[in-house]
Amino acid sequence: MKSRTKARCVALQVLYECDMTGHSPQEVLEERLLEDPMENVLADFSRQIIQGVLPITNKLDAFIAEHAPEWPMDQVAIIDRNILRIALWEFAVENCTPIKVAINEAIELAKMFGSDSTPRFVNGVLGSLANRQQEILQKLHSTLRGTT
Incomplete structure (x- = not known):
């Protein structure tokens, strides 16, 4: 497994557990890193994802819901949502990963953790969102700065 893929896997597991249990993200991450240590740069990438996604979950979900109208967010599997x-977050908020790479990585996570239909669902939703990257980027950044 590629190193950044591993970091994404850890972040996904932490976000999933936090959604399911309400546990502290920091504590869950530290437990994961004790179980399966990784280089500091990768642990930092996992931490960045978690700290980037959690505060804006509702905003991210609103964009996702627009592109998956047949699937209300409360009916989308927790793993798929994360x-x-x-x-x-990677391609529209942090802008740290090229769109195609972010989508391919998400599909790989979907294959590892989701159901049989998850990769196709993830690809379709993210493909639709990718076409609106600049609009999403502007909306998210303006709401994060407190403007509309």
């Missing part, structure tokens, strides 16, 4: 959140 895969989508991570990818959207």
Whole structure:
């Protein structure tokens, strides 16, 4: 497994557990890193994803919901929601990963953790979101700065 993929896997597991249990993200991450240590730069990437996604989960979900109208967010599997959140955060908020790479990584996570239909669902939603990257980037950054 590629190193950044491993970091995404850890972030996904932490986000999933936090959604399911309400546990502290920091504590869950530290437990994961004790179980499966990784280089500091990769642990930092996992931490960045978690700290980037959690505060804006509702905003990310709103964009995702627009592109998956047949699937209300409360009916989308928790693992699928978090895969989508991570990818959207990477290419539209943090702008740290090229769109195609973020989508491919999300599809790989979907294959590892989701159901048989998850990779196709993730690809479709993210493909639709990718076409609106600049609009999403502007909206998210303006709401994060407190303007509309």
